[in-house]
Amino acid sequence: MFxxxxxxxxxxxxxxKQMTLIDVRSPIEFENFSIPTSINIPFFTNEERAEIGTIYNQVSETAARDRGLEIISAKLPDFIKKFKAINGEKTVFCWRGGMRSRTTATLLDLMNIHVHRLDGGIRAYRKWVIEQLEIIQLPPVAYVLSGLTGTGKTKILQTLQKEGYPVIDLEGMANHKGSIFGHIGQRPNNQKTFDALLVHRLREIQHAPFIMFESESSRVGKVTLPHFLLDLKGKSNFLMIELPIEERINEILEEYRPWDNQSECLAAFLKIKSRIHTPVANQIEQDLKSENYKQAVRLLLEYYYDKRYKQIEPQYPDSEKIIIHVKNIDEAIQVVKHVIPRKGSDQIIL
Structure with missing residues (x-):
């Protein structure tokens, strides 16, 4: 019995990492939001779920259940086979811990495949995430990476995280680079997914002596940052990365690869074109169309992003700023590692 x-x-x-999570909801539900690390073995396809919902609303619950049984019976062997291929402990879940997960667990039990079933489904998990956001304790100190567009802040943080530093990669969790071009080449996460990823990462590093994250506005792509991070940002130690503009241009080109995303880059630029002096804006548009990307990026930095950064970046006392003037991002990584607490009494490897 399950x-x-x-x-x-x-x-x-x-x-x-002692449990495999299996979301048996439809693919469209799974893509919208699921528990991080879970895999999708749908009880119904998107079309089947829609059909059953229509029957439920227009005919009866009994007729919907009968149609559901008819559908799952036809594909039961393949459905069971997918679960057999998964080793170790398994937990299945659906929206409310109702029919789909209960039926799945019952069918698997009949085939001598033991699984757990999440009580309350993903709705209960979402409630837990919201509760955690209200009570989770942050380390008392934060280091915030700041700097002009293209100074490799995300790359620096991701490198440090791989080395065990207590980093919160906000743009990674949002799956968005934080600018008008930030969605290009990515599928931005919604608020539910971001919240879940953030909670698990904060729980992972909550006993570290400090945390590190990038200086962001209150929104990154589709998501809003929690108030406690914004409050902590206002009391943080700021590491201001300064790079030569040529390095910044190369970093942006490498990250966004406009030659692979020309139409998306042009569409994004048109959203901000009116905010740039007309002759320059027209030149940027022409450069994007003619694939003169290096020139387009240079003009965007000089006439839009750098000016915008200086307008919106909060002015903190000099005592709270550490200026890191370097030639390239690799050098910036080494300097950041030298500036923040390291090993010995300030050991932070998690």
């Missing part, structure tokens, strides 16, 4: 498991029982197993 066993029910609560969210609070499940979370430690997720964080210790």
């Amino acid at each position: 066993t029910n498991i609560t969210v609070t029982e499940l979370i430690p197993l997720i964080e210790k």
